[in-house]
Amino acid sequence: xxxxxxxxxxxxxxxxxxxxGILHQVLGPHRVYIAGLGYHLPAQAGTAIDADALAAxxxxxxxxxxxxxxxxxxxxxxxGARACGAAVGGAAG
Numbered sequence: 001x002x003x004x005x006x007x008x009x010x011x012x013x014x015x016x017x018x019x020x021g022i023l024h025q026v027l028g029p030h031r032v033y034i035a036g037l038g039y040h041l042p043a044q045a046g047t048a049i050d051a052d053a054l055a056a057x058x059x060x061x062x063x064x065x066x067x068x069x070x071x072x073x074x075x076x077x078x079x080g081a082r083a084c085g086a087a088v089g090g091a092a093g
Contacts, residue, residue: 009073010058016051018076023049026072033066 009015015023024045027034031041039057042049 009077010055012051012055014077015049015054020049021046022076023054026069026076027054030066030069033069037061 024041024047027041027049028045034041034054034057037057037060039050039054
């Protein structure tokens with residue numbers, strides 16, 4: 001499983017920074033699991049995600065957190081961090 005600090009995916013600001021379409025792609029295959037945590041993913045892809053409610057649900061995650069969901073979150077968090085770093089580096093140069 002990818003090593004991903006829990007705070008990375010339970011911070012509403014971090015979740016809100018991602019495009020709703022990307023979050024739908026990541027969460028869609030795990031709709032039942034996420035619903036079991038108390039968050040109901042909007043049916044229509046691209047519909048706004050309630051970042052506060054999703055973060056609260058993810059805080060309730062247990063040891064059965066799907067490995068591929070953790071990997072997907074790891075990928076989008078790392079990709080976002082690299083993109084932000086590149087933007088900052090470009091602005092500083």
